[in-house]
Amino acid sequence: MDTRKRLQALQRAASPVASASMALDAAAVPDHPACMIGSGQRCEHALVDRDLNRLLFDYEQKVRSRFTRIVDVLKRISTYQHDENFTERAQQHAREQLGFDLPSQVLEDAWVCGLDLSALHSRCTFSSLKSCVENAQAEQAGWRQRMPLDENFLRSCGYHTVDISPCSDGRLQGVSPYVLRILPGPNVWVKAYAGALFDVEVDVSDWAQREVERLSGAMVDGERLNYLKIAVYHFSSSSPNGQGCAAHGSNDRQATEAALQRLQHELREAIDRTFGAGAAPDVLLIGVDTDLDALRIHLPDGFGEVNPHRYFETAQIYRDTVGLSPEAARARIAEIVADAEGMGGWGQGNGSMREGMRRLVLALAEANLSQIEYVIKHHTGRYATIGHDEECIVAGEAVRVLQLRNLFYFAHLDTIEEGTNDMDVGINIFRKLNIAHGLPVPVLVHFEYDARIPEARERAIARGRRVRDAIQARYSDLVAPGLLNCAIAVSDRTGGECCAFVTDDVGGHH
Amino acid sequence: MDTRKRLQALQRAASPVASASMALDAAAVPDHPACMIGSGQRCEHALVDRDLNRLLFDYEQKVRSRFTRIVDVLKRISTYQHDENFTERAQQHAREQLGFDLPSQVLEDAWVCGLDLSALHSRCTFSSLKSCVENAQAEQAGWRQRMPLDENFLRSCGYHTVDISPCSDGRLQGVSPYVLRILPGPNVWVKAYAGALFDVEVDVSDWAQREVERLSGAMVDGERLNYLKIAVYHFSSSSPNGQGCAAHGSNDRQATEAALQRLQHELREAIDRTFGAGAAPDVLLIGVDTDLDALRIHLPDGFGEVNPHRYFETAQIYRDTVGLSPEAARARIAEIVADAEGMGGWGQGNGSMREGMRRLVLALAEANLSQIEYVIKHHTGRYATIGHDEECIVAGEAVRVLQLRNLFYFAHLDTIEEGTNDMDVGINIFRKLNIAHGLPVPVLVHFEYDARIPEARERAIARGRRVRDAIQARYSDLVAPGLLNCAIAVSDRTGGECCAFVTDDVGGHH
Known part of the structure; x- marks a missing residue:
């Protein structure tokens, strides 16, 4: 803490x-809502990858510790800010404890009006993000190679691309590697929106660009592969009316229906009616209980139509199958999923879901048992902080190597004009988390570019500056007293430069 | 006038x-810069379609007269605004002269603070646009069927879609039917940007969506068709430093190079490098002398690369071939074009342009002779108003049935955040045209939707309101004193509803 x-x-x-x-x-x-067992039994499910959990927990701790130490270090150096050799001492302290230098100008100006701790807090947050990115390869290597739903597995289910839209809420920002155990990579896109209410036009455009690669033969095995869109809403089982999705007034039925409407009625219909029936991508609707990281998976039928009432829950699966052998547990999971398919809609002759989708759904169900046990073993069965606890806001496009619960609030957007609501929700969260305690809101504006394309990096930086300016204009009441600090970073989506800060802009107005 | x-x-x-x-x-x-001839000769070129010119001029006059009468009517009714039966008299006057009713509330409130002529001027401008749209089918039928570069012709050149980005400048807003004689239709997109500096990402997305239709077999003859992007910059031959493109400081070399850079280095490279070499669309670069509506056409080579120095000018062609028989003139045009291909780059072995492109270029050259003579016959050889003279601003997407020189300034945009510069340029033009004379700036925010797609209309309206709000926020200094009025309209791009005003929003803040 x-x-x-x-x-x-x-x-x-x-x-x-x-x-x-x-x-x-x-x-x-x-205490352990997913694991209510008799005495003598242990919460150890046969299908859980405990080694993977340990690797993921090591990684979580490494990342969190970078942020945990910031306040301690700043409080400490504040105590001797008027001493001689302050700058040198502070830098040494920062290097030892945080692993990076503090901005020396801020330290050197401390003698005039006192140390600007507010500016330093944001700068340290950005520097810590930078450290996470720089060390990602080394720190993630262990868990990345054990991740069950990797690119090959997704392709074996028939999907060249998985486009995930969770809620912008920080509690969903580890959804891919932790909750779904899907290996983050170039084939996995995370585009978060408040309430998981993704932008249909943006998705049609993203789908079309992948479709051109598939149809033109540029994609290996493209003829048998499809695009999968997953919307991820969320709820809180222990505080259903308080810690659910703010965008839907903590009403999980509303969250479900709104996401389903967008997937089914808007996205699929838009593509089918524009490009011909059958063109629409597969879709999947998943709810996450953010207390436990357990899933509610809504099943599509033989035509790919998702029925909100045809679902199963992995917390129930955990309870039903803990203690069984791997084979018996897998057989039971398949039964539970088949039973769920029989709920609503089965009788209407639309048939059961396609084989690739079934393979994916069974893998998600099984993989999530590991995450449920992760929360049981490493977070006492339910997260200590079931609500918001983000370190900063990320606006723009996802930083692919940064995915962790409550590390940041993420608003996927091209412009603040379109993403106003998503940003407002984020800023309001930080009014309580940070501003109420005198701390500024750090906002990282991040965009990707394709290094193969001329001027693409320059355009990404220009887009970052435009969004930064729009944020500063919209929240000028916070910018003036130093309560909002922006930094801009860009990444090459083809794998080179990763989250490189645009130097003259780090720290925003300070 | x-x-x-x-x-x-x-x-x-x-x-x-x-x-x-x-x-x-x-x-x-x-006096007639495109037509300097000996005495006894007439400025009548054998390849000009004079009937088409008459139909186009009739149409131009009909449209202009709708706007010309507005000020006369408003001045007239203003004189009796304090008379009894004012509302009835004014409405009768408006119906007779303008063909539509004035907003009665504005008339009825006149007794309090005087008639709000500023609000009425914008409302009349919007109503006149509406009349133009409502009568478009009847009024355009004549010239539409004689237009030489129709969809079939463009397909015969190998193009399923022609995406034209002229400058936002009003003088370019008749470029498709008048200057290029390309029949406006669903296969012709006009997306105007200040300085013709189109948005590469938007174009890649538009291209990709058409490419999916083509590759999926949904497009007839798709396998042999391509996408054509045309950038249209402009200059003024009689006032090269004063009435050229404001976005490029009236420097036509800069305008040429900037547009070419975007076409060649940015758009084509972006598509080739993302989707594989050879995927890039064909491109063409055209300059318009807005005094004469004459063209400068820059030619691509055998690889589709445009060289800025390899061009010919249609004013020169007109002068060189006036008086020749159609056959002799056509042969001479082909020679001039072939000569132009020999300029810069020929020796480098990239060969001459592809046959479809040649067919198109020859047709554009010939068709533009009609427009040159249109300006000679119907506009005394050079437009009386060589500068800005727009009636309003259109922001968002083009109203396909409204295309006429200086009818409006057009900023193609999704958000004001991205289109700030394009809007600022337009507003500055209207500061001189309207605001300096006490008249407000009418801004029509227009978006298209696909009626086959659920919620698409609602989303277009929501987008319109968002952009309207952003305009009002950015130019609040004009909104407060009633010097900027917005209306919102939407059109079904599949051909149903056309420029339907969103009723509760007509007239913006008034």
Whole structure:
């Protein structure tokens, strides 16, 4: 727990009302909701990859520790800001504890009006993100090679591209590698929107560009492959009305229906009616219980139509199959999935889902048992912080190598004009998380480019500056008192440069 | 000439400096710059379609008259605004002269603070646009069926789609039917940007969507057809430093190079490098002398690469071939084009342009002779108003049935955030044209939708409102005193509803 969180915990403890309601919450829900077993039994499922979980947890701890230490270091150096040799001492302290230098100008100006801790906090957040990116290859190597749903597996299910739209909410930002155990790579796109309400026109354009590669023969095995769109909504089982999806007023039925409407009625119809019936990509609708990282998977029928009432839940699967042998558990999972297919719609003759989709759904169900046990073993069965706890906002396009629960709030957008709502939701989260405690909101504006294309990097940087300017214009009330700091970074989507900060813009207005 | 223009002419005449410089301009350039002939000869070229020119001129006059009358009617009704039965008299007057009703609330409120002529002027401009759209089928039928470069002809040249990006400048807004004699239709897209500096990412997306139709077999004859991108820059032969393209400081070499860079180095490379060499669309670069509507056509080589120095000019062709028989003129044109191909680059072995492109270029050259003679016969050889003279701004997507020189300034955009520069240029033009005379700027925000797609109309309207709001926020200094009025309209791109005004939004803030 970093100092900010420790402070928040202390404040909650100091408030009798808040602590009473916490106690009530704690009493009303079981400790290990996904794993209610008899005495003598252990919460160890035969299908869980415990080695993978350990590697993922090591990685989680490494990343978190970079942010946890920021407040401690800043508080410490603040105590001797008026001493002689302050700059040298502070830099040494930062290098030892954080692994990077602080901006020396900020340190050198401290004698005038005191140390600008607010600016330093944002700069340290950006520098820590940078460290995460720089070390990603080394730190992720272990878990990346054990990830079950890799590119080959997805291709074996019939998918050349998986386009995932979770909610922008920080709790969903580890959804690909952790919750779904899908290996992040160039074939996996994460485009987060408040309420998982993705932009249909953007998706049609993204789909069409992949479709050209497929149809032109540029894609290996393209003739048998398809595009898969997954929308991921979320809810909180222990606090259904308080910690669900803010964009849908914590109403998970509304979240489900809105996402389904967009997948089915808008995206699939748009493509089918424009490019001919049958052109539409496959779609899948998944809900995540962000307390447990357990899934609710809604099943498509033989025509690819998703029925909101035809679903199964992996927490139930965990409970039903813990203690079984791998073979018996797999057989039971297949039964549960088949039973779910029989719910609503089966009788209407649309048949069961296609084989590739079934293969994917069974793999998702099994892989998520590992994540459920990850939360049981490494996070005491339910996350200690079931609500928001993000370190910053990312606006623009995903930084592919950064995916972790509550690391950031992510608004996928091209312009603030279109993404206003997604940004407003994010800023409001940070008004409570940071601004209420005097800390600024760090916003990383990030775009990708294709290094093979002339001027693409320049255009990505120009887009970053345009979005940065629009953010600063929209939240000028926060920019003026130094409560919002932007940085711009760009990545080559073909694999070269990764999250390179545009130097003259790091730290935004400071 | 409408009253606004009459006023401007009077003001110019009253200024000795302005009228002296006008006289100088007039002396320095010939009366019919495209047609300098011996006595006894007539400016009648054998390849000109004079019937088509008459139909186009009838249409031009009909459209212009709708706008010309607005100021006269408003001045007239203003004189009796305090009379009894004012509303009835004014409405009768408007119906007779303009063909539509005025907004009665504005008339009825006149007794309080006087008639709001500023609001009425914008409302009348929008109503006149609406009349043009409603009568388009009847009024355009004649010239539409005589237009030489129709969809079949373009397909015979190998092009399923022609995507034209002229400058946003009003003088280019008749470029397709008048200057190029290309029949506006669903296969012809006009996307105007200040300086013709089109958005590469938008074009890649548009290209990809057509490419999916082509590759999937949904397009008839798709296997032999291609996409053609034309960039159209402009210059003024009589006032090269004053009435050229403002976005390029009236420097036509800069305009040429910037457009070529975007076509060749950015668009073609982006597609070739992403989707494989040879995937890039054909491109063509055309300059328009907006005094004469004459063309400068830059020729591609055998690989489709355009060389800025390999071009010919149609004004020269007109002068060289006037008086020749059709056959002799055509043969001479083919020679001139072949000579142009020999300029720069020929020796480098890239060969001459592909046959379909040659067919198109020869047709464009011949068709433009009609437009040159149109300006000679119907506009005294050079347009009386060689500069800006637009009636309104259109922002968003083109209203396909509205294409006429100086009818509007057109900024193709999805968001004001991306189109800021294009809008700023337009607003600055109207600061001089309208605001300096106390008249507001009418801005029509227009988007297309596909009626086959669920929710597409609703999304187009939402987009229109978003852009309208962004315009009002950016130019709030004009909105407050009533000097900027927005209306929103949507069209079904599959051919149903055309430029339907979103009722509750007509007239913007008034």
